[in-house]
């Protein structure tokens with residue numbers, strides 16, 4: 031049996047998500063029940079379509095925007111979601127992203143994030159713009175693909191330290207419909223296999239010239255009717271183990287900017303795309319971005335790559351200042367701009383960075399004129415109750431009808447977000463009382479333990495008055 035040796039991949043290390051990124055992911059989790067705008071074929075809002083309750087008019091308006099985006103008739107324009115806090119503006123932006131599809135990048139930026147000590151405001155905006163522009167690269171490569179039938183690492187004495195063992199090489203077996211093949215792999219590829227948590231029975235492919243390993247899924251020969259995890263089962267690959275395969279990589283322009291700012295060498299797609307621009311770089315500059323754009327445009331013209339404009343959601347847009355707004359106006363003109371959705375809960379207010387210019391939502395009129403504005407309405411008590419119901423199901427909490435009513439009252443008196451935030455603590459208190467179901471007493475106790483903004487502000491005011499008298 032012919033055995034082939036492969037070299038390890040030397041592509042850029044993929045950094046784990048930074049705290050900011052993790053905070054961003056947490057933000058997304060609170061909308062995990064939102065699966066889309068919940069519209070019928072004719073664009074009418076369904077009563078609880080896709081986890082969305084109420085806001086029928088705003089959802090239908092956003093449905094029209096999704097159609098405009100799909101028809102590529104939305105470039106250079108923005109969507110502004112204006113409404114009181116907790117009326118589903120972020121949820122609508124998430125729903126639009128779902129409607130556009132998982133391959134469309136979606137980026138959340140809270141406007142106040144642009145004010146950071148180290149990085150220029152417009153640089154933060156530029157980076158978020160680039161992260162919201164996807165690029166899909168198709169390339170045909172020589173790969174070894176199949177169901178993993180054998181994974182045998184061979185140990186050898188550690189040549190460096192004289193004690194302990196190291197992996198000298200690993201032998202794997204790959205099976206396809208047509209046959210099997212044994213491969214002798216470099217330790218670096220074995221580490222990649224371990225990192226991807228690949229086990230015997232998984233269907234994988236290994237790129238021949240980089241040794242990059244990709245887990246496609248679990249072979250459906252192992253599918254059992256009792257499996258609980260959300261495993262993706264895939265059929266046994268057809269054809270030979272060694273074949274030419276079209277690989278699709280979904281990146282965003284910031285990935286390319288960063289890879290070019292710190293070229294790391296190597297053959298995998300990130301490294302290749304990371305060497306588009308000659309010469310050593312240290313940071314991402316507008317000049318670098320312009321060069322990356324030029325090369326990307328060349329790839330698009332050759333049909334190797336496709337630009338996927340994503341969604342950049344800028345929450346609390348009234349926090350941006352005049353300098354940021356002028357950057358946004360220019361950036362929206364760029365042919366490679368993402369679709370920008372703004373959200374604000376402010377009315378007429380001062381445009382930050384100016385002394386005396388007030389305007390609707392704190393945005394300059396020239397930018398406002400380019401936006402479609404969608405209003406979100408406060409929820410009725412019944413709608414708040416239904417949102418709480420949907421959220422409780424998603425969070426796996428069981429709530430009695432009376433407790434749900436009590437929470438809905440809290441939401442009605444204070445805010446939807448406050449009521450939603452009482453759900454998990456109430457579940458904890460129910461657990462402490464040895465119950466799995468949340469009852470009204472748990473809601474009352476959490477109401478006393480955790481204040482809403484109005485009560486806490488009033489409490490401090492009373493305290494302030496008491497101490498000054």
Ligand SMILES: Nc1ncnc2c1ncn2[C@@H]1O[C@H](COP(=O)(O)OP(=O)(O)OP(=O)(O)O)[C@@H](O)[C@H]1O
Pocket residue numbers: 060061062064081082083084085113114115116117118119120121122345373374375417420446447450
């Ligand atoms: N109509 C709705 N249906 C289902 N869930 C909703 C709805 N509206 C809001 N939510 C949920 O309520 C919570 C608060 O909503 P969201 O964050 O969208 O409000 P917002 O208008 O963006 O608030 P803010 O102005 O403070 O950013 C989120 O968990 C969101 O998923």
